[in-house]
Amino acid sequence: MSTPTAVRHAHETAPVTPTLRHRPKNRLGRQLRRMPLRAAVALLLLIEIYPLVWLILSSLKQEDEFSLKPVWALPEGFDWANYSEAWTTGHMSTYLRNSLLATVPSLAAIIVFGVAAGFALQVMVWRGRGAVLLVFLAGVMVPLQMVLLPLFTIYFKAQLINSLWSLIITYTAFGLPLTVFLMAGYFRAIPPEVLEASFLDGAGIFRTFAVVVLPMVRNAILTIALVQFFFIWNDLLLSLTFISDDNLRTVQTGLLNFVGQYGQRQWGPTFASICLTVVPTLLLYLALNQKVMKGLTAGSVKG
Amino acid sequence: MTGRRHRGGGPYPDRLITYEEEPVRSMLGDKRAIAVFIGPALIVYTLVMIVPLIWSAGYTFFDGSVIGGFNFTGLDNYKQLLGDDAFWASTWFTVKYGIAVTVGQVGFGLLLALLYTFYLKRASALVRTLVFFPVVLPTVAVAAMFTKLFAVAPQPGLINSIASVLGMSGDRDWFGDSGSAFIVLVVMDVWRSMGFYAVLLYAGLVDIPDDIIEGARLDGARGWRLVRHIILPMLTPILLSSVIFSINGTLKVFDSIMALTGGGPGDTTSPLTLYMYKTAFSFGDYGYGSTIAMQLTLLSLLVTLVIFRFSRKDQTR
Known part of the structure; x- marks a missing residue:
């Protein structure tokens, strides 16, 4: 593939600065000189990771462990009751379902609309495409707050407040600028000869798009989908504004509500519900980590 | 694939591809x-972004809300x-x-990127992954976790506990004063986000030619002299995009503050976004809310x- 991701990868695996440091003559000296740095890296990892470990351990503690033992003590046993409490009484199951119901359709719409629009703007030839691209680009800058109130008015009049549709429509529109912009960039990397060859073979424009072009930008689409997933999944402002019915809350507003209600008194279930929102995103990130990193670095170097 | 690639930056309108051959031209x-490809995106984007944007600018000349009705008030x-102190x-x-x-x-992103490139070198992949962790976590969850980390009541959280072990006062109410x-x-x-900037800047550092x-x-x-005179000047473009990206995100901060301190x-930790939100939805004043959003x-x-x-100035000097 000649997508930018592949190009970046070549850079990344190349040796960075092979002869940067002069090696001290004896091994012990080298080890000693490296000690402060090792300590710094260890401290860094401690600061980044320990809060998460603490979070997960705390979610397994019983209520009296919080008051009787120091906060860094290991849990006495695995108390899964916190999780069932968060799942049922805390409505986390409902919130997770709502988040999925809002995220999946908007993600699909963003990708289908955004990829097609990027193709029309970058590859197809028509008057005004430069201007339209600029209009999409401007959308990256606009703060949500600037369109929040008219959207509330529209959804209120259309009776879409307290409906997941209001979220799906808004997420789709807000995901488009970045998707269109990035996809247009990726489409630049497709050589015109590929299109020409496909047309000469008798394929029409739609067939060429679906069979020849799409497979070439598969990785790019995955990267964008992942970035958009995190944006949508972690949204607070829109779901807070458009949803007030507890049965329709998404994970973020649900968690905010839960912490507000039980956070002071019931630490165990609170920690468990935080874990329930953190662990899925962490797992998804770990599974697709390589792709995120490559996609990110590719984007930054091009800009 | 090793075919010809179109070099250059992002898709700038003045550098769009043009095709010479007639059949390809007519096909494209x-x-x-074109209408099928761009239509849906353009319609959704126009209706949900552009129209409300203009609408919102119009609100700044009105008082009231969708529930209570609007009054035209001009430049009020x-x-x-x-004269609004809260603003x-x-x-x-x-x-x-x-x-x-x-x-x-x-700043920390840059330090981390230097650490990845010059000290950890190829061993940096694991550290990069771990430091990137918090970037993907939901803000509300991170804020809830920090509330507990810095808690004082009903039980002291991790930070206060560590402070009291180190002999400092362990009952500081971190959220009690601004x-x-x-x-x-x-x-x-x-x-939360230094890992993200570290990866961006790391990509830039790796691209500086070894020689x-x-x-x-x-x-x-x-x-330091190497960093100041060689590395920083070569890193300026990415450093600049990082700063622009970061300041644009932080000026619009809402989630973190809403979830951590409310x-x-x-109102001592209330940014414009939160002030706008409260004006519009707690006090039902859309006109003034839009005016604040406009300032943001x-x-x-x-x-x-x-x-x-x-x-620009810095580079021409």
Whole structure:
């Protein structure tokens, strides 16, 4: 593939600065000189990771462990009751379902609309495409707050407040600028000869798009989908504004509500519900980590 | 695939591809196909972004809300803005917060990137992954976790416990006064996103050709001098995009503050976004809310332009 991701990868695996440091003559000296740095890296990892470990351990503690033992003590046993409490009484199951119901359709719409629009703007030839691209680009800058109130008015009049549709429509529109912009960039990397060859073979424009072009930008689409997933999944402002019915809350507003209600008194279930929102995103990130990193670095170097 | 690639930056309109051959041209100029490809995106984008944007600008000349009805008030909202202490306090908080977090995010990001490139080298993949962790976590969850980390009641959280072990006062109410609440906010947002900027800047560092750094080393540049005179100038474009990206995000901060302090104690940690939200939805004043949102938009635009100007000057010097 000649997508930018592949190009970046070549850079990344190349040796960075092979002869940067002069090696001290004896091994012990080298080890000693490296000690402060090792300590710094260890401290860094401690600061980044320990809060998460603490979070997960705390979610397994019983209520009296919080008051009787120091906060860094290991849990006495695995108390899964916190999780069932968060799942049922805390409505986390409902919130997770709502988040999925809002995220999946908007993600699909963003990708289908955004990829097609990027193709029309970058590859197809028509008057005004430069201007339209600029209009999409401007959308990256606009703060949500600037369109929040008219959207509330529209959804209120259309009776879409307290409906997941209001979220799906808004997420789709807000995901488009970045998707269109990035996809247009990726489409630049497709050589015109590929299109020409496909047309000469008798394929029409739609067939060429679906069979020849799409497979070439598969990785790019995955990267964008992942970035958009995190944006949508972690949204607070829109779901807070458009949803007030507890049965329709998404994970973020649900968690905010839960912490507000039980956070002071019931630490165990609170920690468990935080874990329930953190662990899925962490797992998804770990599974697709390589792709995120490559996609990110590719984007930054091009800009 | 090793075919010809179109070099250059992003898809700038003046550098769009043109095709020479007639059949390809007509195929790619098919009006119906273009409409099918761009239509849905353009319709959704126009209806949900552009129309509301203009609509919102119109709101700034009105009072009231969708529930209570609107009254035309001309420039009253703008006049009110000038004498509104809460607005100026929020603006000052937004700027202060934006600068502190941007400096923290990009500064620590740069330090981490240097660490990845020059010390950890190829072993950095694991560290990069781990430091990137918090970036993907939901803000509400991170804020809830930080609330517990810095808690004082009913039980002291991790930070207060560590403080009391180290012999400092272990019962500090971090969210009780605006100064320490501000510190926790900044620490949280820097902790959350420095891994992201580290990866961006790392990508830039890796792209600096080895022989440039080698040459500088042979000329005797080491340590800080090497960073200051060779690496930073070559990293300027990415550093600049990082700063613009970061300041634009932090000026619009909402989630972190809503979830961590709710703007409190009092309204002392309330940025423009939160002030706008409360004005519109707690006090039902859409007109004034839109006027505040407009100032936020202008502020982001202004800051971005100033950074651009500043960087131009710096390069020509």
